[in-house]
Amino acid sequence: MPIRSCNCDNICEICLNEALELARIYIDILKGNLGLKNIHLVYSGRGYHIRVLDQFIMKEESELRGEILKYITCADVPTNEIPLGYTNLFINHFVRNIFHITGREKVEGANTKLLKDVIKNRNKIEKDDNENYQLGLFRGKIGPRRYKNLLDAMARVNLSMVDGKVSIDLKRILRLPSSLHSKVSMKCVEVKNLENFDPFKVAVPKFVEEKM
Numbered sequence: 001m002p003i004r005s006c007n008c009d010n011i012c013e014i015c016l017n018e019a020l021e022l023a024r025i026y027i028d029i030l031k032g033n034l035g036l037k038n039i040h041l042v043y044s045g046r047g048y049h050i051r052v053l054d055q056f057i058m059k060e061e062s063e064l065r066g067e068i069l070k071y072i073t074c075a076d077v078p079t080n081e082i083p084l085g086y087t088n089l090f091i092n093h094f095v096r097n098i099f100h101i102t103g104r105e106k107v108e109g110a111n112t113k114l115l116k117d118v119i120k121n122r123n124k125i126e127k128d129d130n131e132n133y134q135l136g137l138f139r140g141k142i143g144p145r146r147y148k149n150l151l152d153a154m155a156r157v158n159l160s161m162v163d164g165k166v167s168i169d170l171k172r173i174l175r176l177p178s179s180l181h182s183k184v185s186m187k188c189v190e191v192k193n194l195e196n197f198d199p200f201k202v203a204v205p206k207f208v209e210e211k212m
Ligand SMILES: [Zn+2]
Pocket: 006, 007, 008, 009, 010, 011, 012, 013, 014, 015, 016
């Protein structure tokens, strides 16, 4: 993930936790905003796969899959600032990512200086009278042109938080639960309890445990 709190080279407990948190957010949107029901979460060995098995979606072409992907990740800048529906989702992703930026990210279209400025100013970003964040509230902090650049950059960041190619490609073979991810020696397992799943407890194969 381009935005994460840790600085590890491969995967660690921190980024896996953040990936799980994101998976929960996407699942909420798939269920709450798109009305999908048959949703499974699988820990792949080094990340999370959300598998949607609702019949009507299984038949769809990759174009619609791409649209769904863009919707749930908030890959487009909203066309209005009324904090409802898609705009509301975008605000949530935007704020979450703003507070997770470390300044080390390489985001196409967003220079390091812009990201550093955002970090410097993020604690000044205020909530409105109803304790909500609103898109327009950020504009006054960094100026209108940089604000637009920031929105565009964050939309790209939003999309890059998931592996988009796998999500829309109909020819990919998905990792099967119980199989082993050979690069990291972790097992692929279905996540039954989204709230307190811990891969280091359930996905470490016995032969690795014995070596530790
Ligand atoms: Zn990490």
